[in-house]
Amino acid sequence: MLKTSDLISSCQNDWDAYTRHRFVCELGNGTLPEGAFRHYLQQDYLFLTHFARAYALAIYKCDNFADMRYPLTSLQGTLDTEITLHIDFCKKWGLTETDMMAIPEATGTVAYTRLVLDAGQSGSLVELYAAMAPCAIGYADIGQWLINKSDTVFDGNPYREWIDMYGNDEMQEAGNNCAAQLDAMMRDIPKDSAAANRIKKIFRDAVRMEIAFWEQGYQDA
Ligand SMILES: Cc1ncc(CN)c(N)n1
Numbered sequence: 001m002l003k004t005s006d007l008i009s010s011c012q013n014d015w016d017a018y019t020r021h022r023f024v025c026e027l028g029n030g031t032l033p034e035g036a037f038r039h040y041l042q043q044d045y046l047f048l049t050h051f052a053r054a055y056a057l058a059i060y061k062c063d064n065f066a067d068m069r070y071p072l073t074s075l076q077g078t079l080d081t082e083i084t085l086h087i088d089f090c091k092k093w094g095l096t097e098t099d100m101m102a103i104p105e106a107t108g109t110v111a112y113t114r115l116v117l118d119a120g121q122s123g124s125l126v127e128l129y130a131a132m133a134p135c136a137i138g139y140a141d142i143g144q145w146l147i148n149k150s151d152t153v154f155d156g157n158p159y160r161e162w163i164d165m166y167g168n169d170e171m172q173e174a175g176n177n178c179a180a181q182l183d184a185m186m187r188d189i190p191k192d193s194a195a196a197n198r199i200k201k202i203f204r205d206a207v208r209m210e211i212a213f214w215e216q217g218y219q220d221a
Pocket residue numbers: 044047048082134135136139210213
């Protein structure tokens with residue numbers, strides 16, 4: 001049976017490059033260039049809009065009421081918690097929601113979000129979840145890592161609130177629920193089957209998109 005941990009270990013180098021990226025380390029020690037962070041915040045607003053649509057697509061793809069509950073809860077969590085926190089957080093950085101809606105999508109944002117939506121439109125529900133999983137599982141991992149890392153700077157770090165947001169219990173729970181849901185959906189998929197290889201490829205492509213999302217903060221700012 002295929003597990004989420006197999007998906008991670010099948011692309012361990014990319015996973016580490018994503019979750020331990022220079023952008024993440026610089027958030028932790030407070031040295032990230034402000035322009036890169038602002039660019040990231042603006043693009044993340046657009047990213048989250050499409051991510052909410054992907055949960056709605058997951059609901060659409062479910063064929064029974066019980067299965068609809070997970071993507072529905074995740075969609076509610078995205079709208080009521082993550083997007084709300086993001087909008088409040090952006091306000092403190094002088095970015096209004098109107099500003100962010102008017103900003104053009106960067107190429108990395110288009111590539112990542114459309115990859116996820118395409119996985120859902122042209123593939124199965126489990127393939128859609130595989131494309132979405134690096135988001136929730138990766139950020140929960142990053143948040144916890146930064147909170148526990150001995151050289152993370154808390155006092156005077158302009159990015160402290162971001163660290164607290166992704167290190168908090170709610171985000172950890174969202175990451176764990178996402179992995180548990182994916183495990184349950186993959187329980188009948190043999191590890192070395194064609195279906196498993198397709199899922200691993202989709203997961204890895206999404207991880208590579210997360211790396212590109214960090215990178216575009218430096219390149220486009
Ligand atoms: C690009 C990206 N990836 C993941 C997350 C965490 N939901 C996020 N806010 N933005």
